[in-house]
Amino acid sequence: MGHENITEFILLGLFSDEDERIACFVVFSLCYIAILSGNLLILLTISGSRLREQPMYFFLSYLSFMDICFTSTVAPKLITDLLAQQKTISYDSCMAQMFYAHFFGATEIFILVAMAYDRYAAICRPLYYMVIMKRQVCYVLLMASILGAFLHSILQVLIIIELPFCGPNEIDHYFCDVFPLLKLACTDTSLLVIVIISTTGVLSVLTFVALVISYIIILSTLRTHSSQSCRKALSTCGSHITVVFYTMIAPMFNPLIYTLRNTDMKNAMKKMWCQDTQLEEK
Secondary structure (H helix, E strand, O other): OOOOOOOEEOOOOOOOHHHHHHHHHHHHHHHHHHHHHHHHHHHHHOOOOOOHHHHHHHHHHHHHHHHHHHHHHHHHHHHHHHOOOOEEEHHHHHHHHHHHHHHHHHHHHHHHHHHHHHHHHHHOHHHHHHHHHOOHHHHEEEEHHHHHHHHHHHHHHHHHHHHOOOOOOOOOOOOHHHHHHHHOOOOOHHHHHHHHHHHHHHHHHHHHHHHHHHHHHHHHHHHHOOHHHHHHHHHHHHHHHHHHHHHHHOOHHHHHHHHHHOHHHHHHHHHHHHHHHHHHHH
């Protein structure tokens, strides 16, 4: 089997009209710069403050890092292709892009589950929180997220590299992904489509169910808390729920939403960055 005669693919992209492509080039470039800047700001703020000692911000820093990687897997090629006449990508680069897009995206989703567990421990088991979420546990959860994402991603690639591609070589998408590539295979892929949809669907459903159950438990526990602690807990959980649901649309905004909805993070940013500005002025 294998890819046979195809050595490169042509990405059809998003738009064919030149004016639309130029406008999107500007918009997407600005979005990419904003996403990189925002996530780097989060990383620097956490690493330069005492927030890094808290499990929640430990995960948030890795969420930001994965977000930078995920966006950088797709965005630079998408942006440059908007101005290119021929949007080609080699077979090897296509497989690599598919792997990394799935890997970083899936790692983000698994980290969100770890963050839900952290919120559960903080609210439902406050007396044992520091034992439950000690740093070794955080690293185990992080490594489990990375390993789970790797297995998910390598499975996608192994399925595709075994398929024959003998033409046409035009991918009806703006980056290399599983389903657009399955359409180009010179063989019947209907069974593979069912397998991929089933496995990915099961993974998505299990993740979603885990998140929903964790928040049902959290909300039921909050009924016994004071109104002030309830508000604080709901503020943090609200950030996480916003991120989880927004993940379905655009994973790249996860850390930014989490940060903007979080008082501790905003205070740490003010303390760190405003202090640097005052020192420079002196």
